[in-house]
Structure formats: C-alpha cells, structure tokens
Amino acid sequence: MATHSHTEEHHITSNKTYIIVWVALMVMTAITVYVSYINFGMLNIVIALVVASIKASIVALYFMHLKFEDSITWVFALFPLSLLALLIGMTITDTFTRTIVP
C-alpha cells in the first residue's frame, strides 16, 4: 500500500460490462432451470452445482470487483471457502465411514 503514490485509483467498471455479466447470469439461470426438467440422474446435481459456482464466481469477480482487488483481498475471499470445504468434507467423511449408525 505504501508503494502506491496515487491516492485515488478506483477501477470503475462500465455499465456495458455489467449488462454483459447480467445477461450471462440470466442465461445460466435459464440453463439450470431447463436442465432440472430433464432427468440425468446424479449428473443433475453436478450440473446444478457447477453452473451455480460459475455464476457465483462471476458475481464475485465483476459485481463484487474481486477481479480488480489486490492479493490480500483474494486471500480473505478464498480462505473461508477452504474452511467450508474442510467443514463439509470432514463431516461427510465422518458420517459415511461410521460402522455404527448413531
């Protein structure tokens, strides 16, 4: 931060970019809703979660400006996700490796 000589260096995203992002989000929403009417078995969950994650990434990168943030903000944004993965991963592993059902 000290190396920054300029005081106000905001990256202002253009409305055009935001509208493109919005259209992309709407298209992906339409895809998930459409796919939910077709039975792909377990693949339905995978598709829904992959599309949701792409949507979430776009929201974070563009609407939340993460794309233009410094590395420390990226650490603050991503670290909770690794904790979340640990939380869900460990809980599931525990639940499904127990021989005695609680």
Place this chain on the structure above:
Amino acid sequence: MGEASVEHTHGHHMDPVVEYKSSKLGMWLFLGTEILLFGGLFAAYAIFRAKYPEMFFEQHVELNKKLGAVNTCILIFSSLTMAMGVSAIQRGKQKATAILILITILCGLAFGVVKYFEYSAKFHHHIYPDTSIFFSLYFMMTGLHMLHVFIGLAILAVIMVLTLKGKFTAKYNTPVEVGGLYWHLVDLIWIYLFPLLYLIG
C-alpha cells in the same frame, strides 16, 4: 460501515486510502464469516440429502420452481442495479446512485413479497418447519437468507438517504461500495440455495 462514516465526520485520523482499503478488507472478512454461517447449514443439507435421498426427491417437488426462478431473476437484477449504483457514485453522480439504490431496494422488497406468498402456500398445505428434515432445512436456509435480505434492505435504505443528503462523492464513497458487497453476498447465497432446494431433489 457505520464506523467508517463516523470516522469520516470526526475528521480523518487515518489516511483516506488506508481507511478505504481496510473498510473493504473488513467487509470481506465479515462476508467470510457469513459464508461459514450458511456453511453449517450446507453441511447439514449434504449429510441429510445423502442419508435420505428419497425424502429429498419426494418433497422438493412441493416447492414452487417458478416462484424460485422469479426470485432468482429479481435478485440477480438487483445485484446489477447495485453494482451500477457503486459505479455511478464513483463517477460522482449522486442522483443516479440514489435512483439505482432505490431500484435495488424495490427488488429486495419484491423478493420478500414472493417469499411471503411461497411461505403462505406452504402453511396453507400444512407444511411447517417440523414437517420433515427437508422442510426444516428449507425454512431455516431460506429464512436465514430472508433475514439477510431485510438487513441488506436496511443498510441500503440508510445509504440511499445519505446519498440524497450528498454525503458521498466521487472521492468518498466507501459505505456505498461496502454496502454493495453485502448485498451481492445475499445474491451469492441465493445462487446456491435456489438449485439445491428447488431444482434438485
């Protein structure tokens, strides 16, 4: 956010750039705790879904997919207007910012109205949080999310009033940006809740 504006009116004890950056970093840290708050419920969802797949499949069809999709569109649109509002204040356009935040607030209210109809339809069919584990999770997850929508609406209302009073400029607009981050998180969580509860069973 309140702190940032208090600091501001009391005069700068901090370098404005440092103040701006630390406010934003503090918000990201808070959003991390929010993700973990919902994370506990997502973990519960994962376990019960894996244990009782039939129940999830049979009961998720009770949810109104169309209303869920409408609410998804409303929230995504509100995120767009919020992001445009932040850009507008960074360009010093106070009136445009206030209008864009107003649209965001109206979308949030519309989301609440749709949710109200959804909940009342459930109650009408005698579906309550104690009906099953699936509906327990449904009411808890969407209810906690709805609470966040209300908090977000309160924050946005304050920001809108302060914008109209001319408190924010192209040079100082940290609360608008940080409040916007909170609103986007509400959208972010719904992006996962919608498919998990309404679409896949």
